Amino acid sequence: xxxxxxxRMQEGLNMAAHxxxxxxxGREITDMYAxxxxxxxxxxxxxxxxxxxxxxxxxxxxxEPIGVWRYAPFMPVDKKNAVTIKEGxxxxxxxxxxxxxxGIKDLYVKYEGANPTGSFKDRGMTIGVSHAVEIGxxxxxxxxxxxxxxxxxxxxxxxxxxxxxxxxxGKVAAxxxxxxxxxxxxxxxxxxxxxxxxxxxxKMSEMRAIYLLNSINPYRPEGQKSVLFExxxxxxYDVPDRIILPVGNAANIWAVYKALTELMExxxxxxxxxxxxxxxxxSMPVAKAFSEGAEDFVPEQNPETVATAIRIGNPISGRKAxxxxxDTNGYSVSVTDEEIIAAQKLLGRKEGIxxxxxxxxxxxxxxxxxxxxIIDPSERxxxxxxxxxxxxxxxxxxxxxxxxxCANDLEAVRKVLGA
Ligand SMILES: *Cc1c(COP(=O)(O)O)cnc(C)c1O
Ligand SMILES: [Zn+2]
Numbered sequence: 001x002x003x004x005x006x007x008r009m010q011e012g013l014n015m016a017a018h019x020x021x022x023x024x025x026g027r028e029i030t031d032m033y034a035x036x037x038x039x040x041x042x043x044x045x046x047x048x049x050x051x052x053x054x055x056x057x058x059x060x061x062x063x064e065p066i067g068v069w070r071y072a073p074f075m076p077v078d079k080k081n082a083v084t085i086k087e088g089x090x091x092x093x094x095x096x097x098x099x100x101x102x103g104i105k106d107l108y109v110k111y112e113g114a115n116p117t118g119s120f121k122d123r124g125m126t127i128g129v130s131h132a133v134e135i136g137x138x139x140x141x142x143x144x145x146x147x148x149x150x151x152x153x154x155x156x157x158x159x160x161x162x163x164x165x166x167x168x169x170g171k172v173a174a175x176x177x178x179x180x181x182x183x184x185x186x187x188x189x190x191x192x193x194x195x196x197x198x199x200x201x202x203k204m205s206e207m208r209a210i211y212l213l214n215s216i217n218p219y220r221p222e223g224q225k226s227v228l229f230e231x232x233x234x235x236x237y238d239v240p241d242r243i244i245l246p247v248g249n250a251a252n253i254w255a256v257y258k259a260l261t262e263l264m265e266x267x268x269x270x271x272x273x274x275x276x277x278x279x280x281x282x283s284m285p286v287a288k289a290f291s292e293g294a295e296d297f298v299p300e301q302n303p304e305t306v307a308t309a310i311r312i313g314n315p316i317s318g319r320k321a322x323x324x325x326x327d328t329n330g331y332s333v334s335v336t337d338e339e340i341i342a343a344q345k346l347l348g349r350k351e352g353i354x355x356x357x358x359x360x361x362x363x364x365x366x367x368x369x370x371x372x373x374i375i376d377p378s379e380r381x382x383x384x385x386x387x388x389x390x391x392x393x394x395x396x397x398x399x400x401x402x403x404x405x406c407a408n409d410l411e412a413v414r415k416v417l418g419a
Pocket of ligand 1: 148246250251253309310356386
């Protein structure tokens with residue numbers, strides 16, 4: 001790092017120098033459209049130059065409002081090119097009633113449903129779409145179980161880019177599909193599952209017909225690191241013992257891990273929380289690999305779960321997730337759909353927090369691991385709840401008590417309510 005970079009940062013340009021590297025063989029990648037290594041086919045990752053941050057403290061960033069762009073010095077995009085709708089800055093709730101119920105005294109929920117399009121995907125998309133604009137892309141696209149497309153459609157609209165989204169037909173929750181349509185994306189309903197939709201999107205990207213913004217794109221996890229930076233800010237850098245996340249394509253748990261390694265590198269923290277990844281029983285390649293102590297996973301052919309956002313048989317960043325879990329002495333386990341729905345209701349009924357099923361997997365996992373004795377009652381635990389309840393109204397309507405039919409009559413109302 002030369003001085004001019006430090007100076008540029010002080011002048012407010014706020015982009016960290018960075019390189020794109022192959023995560024597997026270490027080769028540097030210069031093709032802006034590549035999302036795998038041309039030599040070994042490996043996953044890509046971004047190496048940030050954090051030198052300018054080394055003399056700084058978290059306090060130095062706090063003049064900016066909490067949210068993704070507070071952490072611009074950790075991001076590979078110039079802040080002056082930001083395509084933003086004020087993502088991040090989500091609440092961290094101390095959930096004492098929920099904690100009491102499941103036997104963890106210090107339990108927190110990071111509520112990602114409060115993002116602009118209702119999921120954490122906005123954190124990655126503000127960085128990914130800003131980068132797409134920087135490199136002059138005209139059409140962006142993604143395959144999605146729903147939230148990635150909802151988010152991309154919104155950020156593409158904000159940036160004035162065309163957008164194409166590839167969705168597995170009939171398997172996308174109503175709120176997510178509505179968002180992609182509403183923000184003006186071309187919505188393709190593919191006769192296949194998520195993994196099939198992704199194959200098509202990748203081929204379109206190889207032909208340079210779209211700029212691919214799935215989480216295989218290494219810029220997206222960079223934005224998603226911000227959830228960890230915010231948790232640390234909100235806990236005043238008192239590192240929690242454990243962070244629990246649902247795992248689908250596994251980019252988010254990887255992003256949290258990457259953020260932790262960066263904070264270690266600049267000396268802002270001196271230990272890492274145990275990263276704990278939760279999957280659904282019908283879609284559990286990562287949890288299965290963990291139970292066998294394996295570094296790689298075996299893809300599943302027909303993943304099935306009510307938690308559609310983690311209904312992924314062949315997780316793009318599965319190997320990175322396993323590294324994150326092993327390196328932090330974390331854990332991975334799967335939960336049933338019944339456990340997911342029960343946890344979703346518990347969050348709503350005890351805390352007034354509405355999340356979609358995939359998000360509730362983190363809470364279901366916390367409960368299960370407490371029961372198994374993996375989580376100690378004295379641990380400080382943060383569950384990341386990834387998406388808003390309104391994303392998937394149909395699942396809620398089919399799992400809650402039906403509305404009570406009542407005559408348009410005061411006496412009838414009193415009778416029904418017993419009041
Ligand atoms: C995308 C998503 C996930 C899974 O995140 P990965 O990074 O794919 O592991 C979980 N929950 C919600 C609500 C999501 O939108
Ligand atoms: Zn390689």
